[in-house]
Amino acid sequence: MAQVKHDIVDYDKIAAQQSFKDLVKRKKGFLWTITAIFLIAYMLLPILTSYTDLLHQEAFGGISWVWIYAAGLFIMTWSLCHLYVAKANSFDREAQAIIDEYVTNGGAR
Amino acid sequence: MNDISITAVLFFVLIVGSTLVVTWWASRRTSSASDFYTAGGGLTGWQNGLAIAGDYLSAASFLGIAGSIALFGFDGFFFSIGYLVAYLVVLYIVAEPLRNLGKFTLADMITARFNTPKVRGTAALSTITIVLFYMIAQLVGAGALIQLLLGIDYWISVLLVGVMMTTYVLFGGMTATSWVQIIKAGLLMIGTLIISFLVLAKFDFNIFTMFKEMATVTEHGAAYLNPGLRYTNGLDTISMMIALVLGTAGLPHILMRFFTVKDAKTARSSVIWATWLVGIFYVLTIFLGFGAAAFVGTDAIVAANPAGNMAAPLLAEVLGGDILFSFVCAVAFATILAVVAGLVLSGASALSHDIYAEIVKKGNITEKEQVMAARIGSITISVISILLALGAQTLNVAFLVSLAFCIAASANLPVIIYTIYWKKFNSTGAITAMLTGLISALVLVALSPNVWNPVEGAAILVGEAIFPLGNPALVSVPLGFLGGYIGSLIGGKQSADEEKKFREVDVKANTGISVQDISH
Numbered sequence: 001m002a003q004v005k006h007d008i009v010d011y012d013k014i015a016a017q018q019s020f021k022d023l024v025k026r027k028k029g030f031l032w033t034i035t036a037i038f039l040i041a042y043m044l045l046p047i048l049t050s051y052t053d054l055l056h057q058e059a060f061g062g063i064s065w066v067w068i069y070a071a072g073l074f075i076m077t078w079s080l081c082h083l084y085v086a087k088a089n090s091f092d093r094e095a096q097a098i099i100d101e102y103v104t105n106g107g108a109r
Numbered sequence: 110m111n112d113i114s115i116t117a118v119l120f121f122v123l124i125v126g127s128t129l130v131v132t133w134w135a136s137r138r139t140s141s142a143s144d145f146y147t148a149g150g151g152l153t154g155w156q157n158g159l160a161i162a163g164d165y166l167s168a169a170s171f172l173g174i175a176g177s178i179a180l181f182g183f184d185g186f187f188f189s190i191g192y193l194v195a196y197l198v199v200l201y202i203v204a205e206p207l208r209n210l211g212k213f214t215l216a217d218m219i220t221a222r223f224n225t226p227k228v229r230g231t232a233a234l235s236t237i238t239i240v241l242f243y244m245i246a247q248l249v250g251a252g253a254l255i256q257l258l259l260g261i262d263y264w265i266s267v268l269l270v271g272v273m274m275t276t277y278v279l280f281g282g283m284t285a286t287s288w289v290q291i292i293k294a295g296l297l298m299i300g301t302l303i304i305s306f307l308v309l310a311k312f313d314f315n316i317f318t319m320f321k322e323m324a325t326v327t328e329h330g331a332a333y334l335n336p337g338l339r340y341t342n343g344l345d346t347i348s349m350m351i352a353l354v355l356g357t358a359g360l361p362h363i364l365m366r367f368f369t370v371k372d373a374k375t376a377r378s379s380v381i382w383a384t385w386l387v388g389i390f391y392v393l394t395i396f397l398g399f400g401a402a403a404f405v406g407t408d409a410i411v412a413a414n415p416a417g418n419m420a421a422p423l424l425a426e427v428l429g430g431d432i433l434f435s436f437v438c439a440v441a442f443a444t445i446l447a448v449v450a451g452l453v454l455s456g457a458s459a460l461s462h463d464i465y466a467e468i469v470k471k472g473n474i475t476e477k478e479q480v481m482a483a484r485i486g487s488i489t490i491s492v493i494s495i496l497l498a499l500g501a502q503t504l505n506v507a508f509l510v511s512l513a514f515c516i517a518a519s520a521n522l523p524v525i526i527y528t529i530y531w532k533k534f535n536s537t538g539a540i541t542a543m544l545t546g547l548i549s550a551l552v553l554v555a556l557s558p559n560v561w562n563p564v565e566g567a568a569i570l571v572g573e574a575i576f577p578l579g580n581p582a583l584v585s586v587p588l589g590f591l592g593g594y595i596g597s598l599i600g601g602k603q604s605a606d607e608e609k610k611f612r613e614v615d616v617k618a619n620t621g622i623s624v625q626d627i628s629h
Contacts, residue, residue: 009622011612011613011616011617012612014616014620014622015615015616020620023619024619027619028530031202035197035198035201035202038194038197042190042191042194042350042354043347045190046187046343046347047343049346050336050340050342050343050346055335055336056337061317061320062317062320062321062324063317063320063334064334064335066335067183067334070190073193073194074190074193074388074391074392077196077197077384077388078384078385078388080197080201081196081380081381081385084200084377085377085381088205088374092374095622099620
């Protein structure tokens with residue numbers, strides 16, 4: 001993780017860096033978009049099972065769609081976990097670059 | 110089942126013995142407050158991942174979900190789905206900012222931005238409330254279960270669990286608690302894998318054969334494999350699912366697990382470990398539940414325990430005889446011990462660190478006094494919850510776990526999200542967010558069908574419920590967010606100081622900068 005050796009960090013200076021503002025904006029965009037997607041996919045399950053019969057129909061081999069949908073949510077969870085890690089690692093590199101920029105431009109001030 | 114076999118005693122002694130050895134080893138490494146509350150932040154990704162899985166796979170998950178699936182088919186599986194997807198909320202929204210901002214507790218994270226005793230006190234109050242409700246549910250369940258497994262009296266069972274959990278926490282702090290979790294998570298996975306393998310073998314390792322047979326073996330016929338056996342009220346189902354998915358990210362003993370690692374990167378990897386383990390476990394709950402319904406039978410499950418809690422142990426007995434039965438029972442016992450120990454620790458951290466060290470002593474406290482306070486706090490939380498559990502024996506407390514999730518989702522999650530992400534949030538808003546969420550969850554549950562039922566004995570009180578939903582999350586979570594929003598409007602414009610503080614929080618949360626400065 002990003003680290004600097006100084007005891008006092010000038011947070012305002014980092015917050016004012018364009019590179020920091022860009023990172024925060026893209027990070028928030030990514031996190032909240034994915035969160036909205038998985039929450040909607042998740043909440044659709046009880047909504048569909050409570051108010052429609054769509055998922056009660058047989059998909060194949062005696063297994064109904066509700067199990068397929070549930071399996072899909074499991075696969076979604078694992079996939080999004082790994083997507084997160086990949087993204088977070090790249091955000092880490094950018095965060096380090098931001099700290100480096102801060103240190104190069106005078107550090108703790 | 111009331112005859113205690115030699116094998117059962119052997120497994121119990123082995124498991125209890127090994128956890129005590131771990132506690133003794135951990136006690137020698139526990140000298141500072143940071144050791145006590147967070148194992149010095151020294152757990153690795155896989156260790157913390159297993160410990161998170163351990164915290165999460167409580168007796169309610171292991172015994173409760175297996176029983177629910179056995180009795181209600183797909184409707185029981187709703188829990189597995191909700192508990193699993195909840196990890197995405199934890200990972201995407203909460204885990205890393207929490208690690209970057211906090212020290213020991215949730216209150217630490219919120220006060221990183223709003224450092225007032227009122228904010229800290231309110232956060233501690235909400236933590237302690239959740240911990241106590243969760244713990245009463247676990248202890249009452251544990252008492253009933255051990256009574257059933259070992260044939261000893263309820264009050265002795267509760268005391269036994271209470272003394273064990275206090276021992277782990279008191280002497281070994283977070284190090285012991287974490288390792289007890291790790292051992293138990295490993296054993297639970299092994300036990301579940303063995304049973305699932307045996308169940309699958311009975312169905313010739315063919316999922317389709319299993320589903321075809323499950324459509325005929327229960328009294329429900331094909332309806333067993335579709336939703337609707339247990340949850341018939343759409344809004345109630347939706348409300349419960351909201352509490353499950355949003356509650357995890359506000360549960361104190363889960364949040365605390367992100368302070369036991371050294372940085373956000375490790376916190377991240379521990380969530381990945383936990384998600385895979387917990388996900389695989391929840392897939393296996395299908396085999397546990399189906400197997401119990403097919404080979405133990407609904408009648409025998411209900412006869413042993415009306416809520417279905419004995420489904421998994423009974424299935425183990427049918428498939429693997431006395432040895433597997435004893436093993437599963439011992440693992441269930443370890444599960445209960447580990448989870449309540451984690452709860453004690455998170456309650457103690459709110460009581461001793463937040464309220465005593467930070468508010469009463471204003472942070473002027475030596476390392477030695479802090480550790481002493483943490484130990485006294487642990488005993489206090491333990492004693493209170495044991496007494497409450499002894500008094501609640503005859504009450505139907507199964508709904509308390511979902512209440513704990515509901516309070517966590519309503520009181521803690523809004524304030525966490527606002528603190529990290531909302532620039533105009535202020536300390537008035539922080540307090541109103543927590544109080545609105547907490548109070549609305551408590552009041553709505555008190556008016557709900559879980560507490561009121563016209564049939565005597567079906568709920569705690571006799572009468573018509575004023576509020577129709579069993580789980581109020583659908584209403585109380587939006588109220589928590591609304592409370593925080595309105596509170597922030599009332600609190601007015603931020604001072605230059607508060608704006609500066611938000612920039613600091615924003616930088617810390619997003620870059621992890623100087624995490625070592627605030628964690629030591």
